[in-house]
Amino acid sequence: MQEPVELTLEECLDRLHAGVLGRVALTTPMGPRIVPINYAMHEDAIVFRTTPYSELGTYGWNTDLAFEIDHIDYDKHQGWSVVAIGRATLVEDPDELRDIRGSIDPMPWAGGRRHLYIRLVWRDLTGRRIGADWSRASMSPVRRTL
Helix, strand or coil: CCCCEECCHHHHHHHHHHCCEEEEEEEECCEEEEEEEEEEEECCEEEEEECCCCHHHHHCCCEEEEEEEEEEECCCCEEEEEEEEEEEEECCCHHHHHHHHHHCCCCCCCCCCCCEEEEEEEEEEEEEEECCCCCHHHHCCCCCCC
């Protein structure tokens, strides 16, 4: 059996910057929820879009959230995971919104108008991997392209 290896801060950030899909964990009056989202990194924050009437739009800002991305290779029995914990806020400043839209706007796969932008500034960022056959190419299943 293999022991997990802690990822460095740089390795965690590399994976966050390369990804496009993650999951947000939040607390609602009905209990905890985990919501898949498309996201982008903007400066030192994870940014995603949602609708004002969704659970994220209703309960996912001005609160603490957990965000997670991962990659698993079932054949090789290896994988990695990165978890960010921090405070989520609405992006309301027109200049910041213009900057986000002009750089790397998170593009939701789900249909509908998702014009509410939420920023998650992490205060704790950790990651782990397990497995022995890691190369730089296998560490990231997705690479963003502009």
